[in-house]
Amino acid sequence: MTPKELRALDGTVRPLIQQGQSPYMILANHPELGISVKTLYNYIDQNLLLTRNVDLKRKVKFKKRATHNKQILDKEIFIGRTYKDFKDSHADELDFWEMDTVLSANGSSKCILTFYFPAIELFWAHLMDRCSPGSVKAVFEHLQSVLGDAYEFSFLMPVILTDRGQEFGKPDDLEHGPDGTPRTSIFYCDPMRSNQKAGIENVHTMLRMILPKGTVFTNLTQWDVRKCVDHINNAPRKRLNGRTPYELAMKTIGPEILKKMQLRYIAPDQVTLSPKLLIH
CATH class of the missing domain: 3.30.420.10 (Ribonuclease H-like superfamily/Ribonuclease H)
Known part of the structure; x- marks a missing residue:
């Protein structure tokens, strides 16, 4: 992909990533981008886009919710x-x-x-x-x-x-x-x-x-x-x-x-x- 094509890709991807969308969501809605989810992750990992791994909300690990403090006793x-x-x-x-x-x-x-x-x-x-x-x-x-x-x-x-x-x-x-x-x-x-x-x-x-x-x-x-x-x-x-x-x-x-x-x-x-x- 040429530098110009990468800039165009980033122009579509970055605002949506900032809205909390995952690469899968973006590519599901934009098949015209013509790349796979794995390829998009690779581009981000290789710093070919302004989008960075830290921007990927879905890579964040969430702690499991603690069990209810109050359970049914009966x-x-x-x-x-x-x-x-x-x-x-x-x-x-x-x-x-x-x-x-x-x-x-x-x-x-x-x-x-x-x-x-x-x-x-x-x-x-x-x-x-x-x-x-x-x-x-x-x-x-x-x-x-x-x-x-x-x-x-x-x-x-x-x-x-x-x-x-x-x-x-x-x-x-x-x-x-x-x-x-x-x-x-x-x-x-x-x-x-x-x-x-x-x-x-x-x-x-x-x-x-x-x-x-x-x-x-x-x-x-x-x-x-x-x-x-x-x-x-x-x-x-x-x-x-x-x-x-x-x-x-x-x-x-x-x-x-x-x-x-x-x-x-x-x-x-x-x-x-x-x-x-x-x-x-």
Whole structure:
């Protein structure tokens, strides 16, 4: 590649790297560049571009999140809801979602309730004022309300797999709507086995590129969370052959439900996975 061609390549790549996009994402959206991901990494390693390795956010190693300080103590809750039950009932063959929370640094009681649909890697999240069973229930009631009813909720999320954090300690409240109509089934991972819901752990890594460890959520709003969700859902995935979760969701879940969930399209070169996304 000539020096002129390298400058042109860098002109496309560098701004997107600074937005937190990975080389894979960039090349998935720009096949006209005509190089492989490995070649782009080699150019960066060899200092042929102004882009440097230090700019590559995905090369940064993130520490695994510490286990919840507060776990569910009532073991009867897990009867019929263990990970073994999840596998034995073949619930993992249904359109199951994974659920978790992302905590603020010390200084705020706010947290983010997160949902992840492994089949198409779709992400959805909602800000909560506190990490409690009541707050989780309120999000479920809100989601059912915007979807329409318990049947619509069940169509979208028939099965949910989560961990044993105390905020998920009232599964009956989550499994049934306000009038008692069943809407989902809750299952729990084994203790200390975050790998049993590895998909949501991976998407949290993307979220932490925007909200790094140490971020206090005091001034975070639901609008901010929605913005994070949209940019994550519009990032191409290798497992999806370069397609985005949003693109696949439009085909499988449909535009009407995505609109109700307030999920929207972001143009490829506008996708930003860095703290600058939330600079107002």
